[in-house]
Amino acid sequence: MTSAPILSPSETDLPEVYQSVESEVRSYCRGWPTVMDHAQGSHITDVDGRQYLDFFAGAGALNYGHNNPVLKSALIDYLTNDRIVHSLDIATAAKTDFLTTFEELILKPRGLDYKVQFPGPTGANAVEAALKLARKVTGRESIINFTNAFHGMTLGALSVTGNSMKRAGAGIPLVHATPMPYDNYFDGVTEDFHWFERVLDDSGGGLNRPAAVIVETVQGEGGVNVARVEWLQALAALCRTRDILLIVDDVQMGCGRTGPFFSFEVAGIKPDIVTLSKSISGYGLPMALTLFRSELDVWAPGEHNGTFRGHNPAFVTATKALETYWRTDEFNKETMSKGEFVRTRLDSIAGSHEGVSARGRGMVQALKFEDAPAANAVCGVAFERGLLAETSGPSDEVVKLLPPLTTSNADLDAGLDILAEAVAATLA
Numbered sequence: 124m125t126s127a128p129i130l131s132p133s134e135t136d137l138p139e140v141y142q143s144v145e146s147e148v149r150s151y152c153r154g155w156p157t158v159m160d161h162a163q164g165s166h167i168t169d170v171d172g173r174q175y176l177d178f179f180a181g182a183g184a185l186n187y188g189h190n191n192p193v194l195k196s197a198l199i200d201y202l203t204n205d206r207i208v209h210s211l212d213i214a215t216a217a218k219t220d221f222l223t224t225f226e227e228l229i230l231k232p233r234g235l236d237y238k239v240q241f242p243g244p245t246g247a248n249a250v251e252a253a254l255k256l257a258r259k260v261t262g263r264e265s266i267i268n269f270t271n272a273f274h275g276m277t278l279g280a281l282s283v284t285g286n287s288m289k290r291a292g293a294g295i296p297l298v299h300a301t302p303m304p305y306d307n308y309f310d311g312v313t314e315d316f317h318w319f320e321r322v323l324d325d326s327g328g329g330l331n332r333p334a335a336v337i338v339e340t341v342q343g344e345g346g347v348n349v350a351r352v353e354w355l356q357a358l359a360a361l362c363r364t365r366d367i368l369l370i371v372d373d374v375q376m377g378c379g380r381t382g383p384f385f386s387f388e389v390a391g392i393k394p395d396i397v398t399l400s401k402s403i404s405g406y407g408l409p410m411a412l413t414l415f416r417s418e419l420d421v422w423a424p425g426e427h428n429g430t431f432r433g434h435n436p437a438f439v440t441a442t443k444a445l446e447t448y449w450r451t452d453e454f455n456k457e458t459m460s461k462g463e464f465v466r467t468r469l470d471s472i473a474g475s476h477e478g479v480s481a482r483g484r485g486m487v488q489a490l491k492f493e494d495a496p497a498a499n500a501v502c503g504v505a506f507e508r509g510l511l512a513e514t515s516g517p518s519d520e521v522v523k524l525l526p527p528l529t530t531s532n533a534d535l536d537a538g539l540d541i542l543a544e545a546v547a548a549t550l551a
């Protein structure tokens with residue numbers, strides 16, 4: 124017998140049905156204990172009419188904001204005209220448009236010769252397909268992952284995820300994955316990267332030749348750890364020379380979060396396999412892609428299958444998002460300049476308090492607190508003052524900001540004012 128869970132006082136502000144009916148596994152509603160109702164752009168309103176600035180954006184699933192009017196009107200037209208909603212992977216006009224537009228606006232201009240696979244609609248589904256394909260192509264079973272990585276909650280994705288609480292939930296051994304130190308794991312004291320190179324080449328190193336390396340260019344859940352461009356380049360070169368596939372998990376950092384469409388573009392590398400989800404539909408509709416070099420397309424028809432691999436409303440908003448934001452380089456430039464603006468303000472907050480530092484790339488920016496519990500307290504105060512921001516990192520010691528990329532400068536400023544007050548109130 125376990126005793127009844129202790130609720131924080133604020134959690135009891137939610138309707139009783141959340142405690143009596145919904146599982147204890149619920150999470151975000153605990154930190155933000157109010158019932159949300161409407162949303163537009165970077166603003167959410169709860170049932171009592173209280174407004175919040177959303178600097179979480181569905182964990183990066185809403186890069187173009189809530190109910191983006193351009194995407195919404197395409198979606199409404201599609202539904203009004205009784206176009207196909209569910210289709211398994213039967214060919215549809217919406218899918219034709221998406222594939223054509225994705226090739227024209229994303230793949231071709233970047234010289235990426237990728238095939239597109241539609242796995243199930245979540246990020247974890249895209250990761251599972253990537254791991255399975257890497258194993259099938261190479262005939263090897265082991266995967267290299269990194270400290271503090273997050274790749275999803277299904278068994279394969281969990282096996283390459285760092286967080287011990289989440290791993291423990293598997294209930295069976297998570298095997299065939301070997302963690303290596305991510306960039307700057309040793310705070311620059313040791314050239315951490317050479318550890319991987321050494322054990323790969325050392326016949327006494329005890330490492331089976333891996334099928335693939337899976338990496339995030341910026342670890343979102345892991346605490347906004349930003350890999351240096353040189354580190355990513357060295358990793359890509361190491362994979363190439365040792366005949367190991369490189370998988371970039373761009374589920375959270377892709378679709379423009381760090382500036383360019385793919386987060387790895389900054390390093391000029393071309394991964395063998397790429398996963399996308401979260402903001403690929405642009406509207407918060409479930410959708411995921413696994414992309415890979417065409418030589419790696421060894422799948423047999425139907426070998427990796429699923430009921431919800433073709434959600435046509437998501438294709439419609441995804442196509443519209445690409446046409447609206449990715450025809451030119453303008454959106455990338457705006458994101459970079461907004462990111463610099465946010466960073467300048469975070470640097471100034473960090474500069475006025477002991478034990479606080481800023482980190483990030485593009486529009487994923489964060490404050491790290493040496494006193495880990497302060498991060499959660501800051502998010503709590505921010506919520507009370509009308510700002511949604513979440514913690515990340517192994518001890519939840521980082522306040523992570525993921526505002527929609529379309530957030531106006533005035534709203535960024537207003538949200539950062541609240542954050543600055545919340546930090547001052549917490550550390551006072």
Ligand SMILES: *Cc1c(COP(=O)(O)O)cnc(C)c1O
Pocket residue numbers: 182244245246247248250273274275276339343344372373374375376400401
């Ligand atoms: C969110 C996330 C996933 C998992 O996506 P789900 O849709 O939650 O399954 C995988 N990788 C990264 C980097 C993520 O941020």
